[in-house]
Amino acid sequence: MNKILLVYASKKGMTETLAELIKEDLGQIDLVNINEKQADPKLYDKIIIGSPIYIGKIHKKIKAWIQQNQDSLLSKTTAVYLCGMNFNEEKQVIENNFTKSEINHLFIKYLGGAYRFDRLNFLEKFMIKKITGESQSRQEIHQDVFKELISYIQA
Ligand SMILES: Cc1cc2nc3c(=O)[nH]c(=O)nc-3n(C[C@H](O)[C@H](O)[C@H](O)COP(=O)(O)O)c2cc1C
Structure with missing residues (x-):
């Protein structure tokens, strides 16, 4: 049985809504709002990270958490979902907010x-x-x- 962690931040609630929809689909996963609790990815097999995009940037607590836990995240099945409305800027936003190894190894x-x-x-x-x-x-x-993310985590 895989242990799955979903860690997220949300300012206006949509990243949280998406986290709840993912939990509904995957079943037993631990949902952690980074503003309320600590989360240790080492205790899990698979990780999902959710961040809103404001003015082209991911949430700063999520950015810090990814940096702190980078080795662990890169060695596991890790998916990052971004919550934003400017879908046509996806490539640019990913390039500006993530390192090359994150882009190469993670689902973003x-x-x-x-x-x-x-x-x-x-x-x-x-x-x-x-x-x-x-x-x-x-x-x-x-x-x-949504379907791609679920299959990526279930694979
Ligand atoms: C002031 C402001 C700036 C925003 N900037 C961006 C942006 O640069 N890129 C984007 O894709 N969406 C942008 N959005 C849309 C938000 O990402 C969107 O509202 C998202 O659902 C926020 O997530 P949250 O509800 O979890 O906070 C912006 C929204 C606001 C209110």
């Missing part, structure tokens, strides 16, 4: 994202409206990537 993909206007402050609403022209809440989940 945009899984989906959301604009939740009810949870944005005035400035965030203003930015999103100005940059994207959008003002309604909506969410997207890439079902093909």
Whole structure:
């Protein structure tokens, strides 16, 4: 029986929603919000990491956790899902936020994202409206990537 850890950070809740959907699909896994608890990847066989993207960057606690645990993560089955809305910047975001060995050894993909206007402050609403022209809440989940991630972890 493989022990699976899913560690994530989320500011507006969508990375957490995706974590819960993954847990629903995989069954028995340990879900850890990095802002609430420590997580030791050495205690697990397989690791899933979830991070939101804000202004092109992954969450800083997730970045630090990946750096701290790099050897362990590179030696195991590790998948990183990114939660963001600019899917066309996926390649650039991955290149800017991950090392070459992480890119070569880990599964790293945009899984989906959301604009939740009810949870944005005035400035965030203003930015999103100005940059994207959008003002309604909506969410997207890439079902093909979702399936790929599940198969990667189950393999
Ligand atoms: C101020 C702001 C900046 C954002 N910048 C990016 C970005 O650079 N790239 C991207 O793909 N998505 C961007 N997004 C979309 C978020 O990644 C998206 O809302 C995601 O669902 C956030 O995850 P969370 O709900 O777990 O915090 C941005 C959203 C906001 C509000």
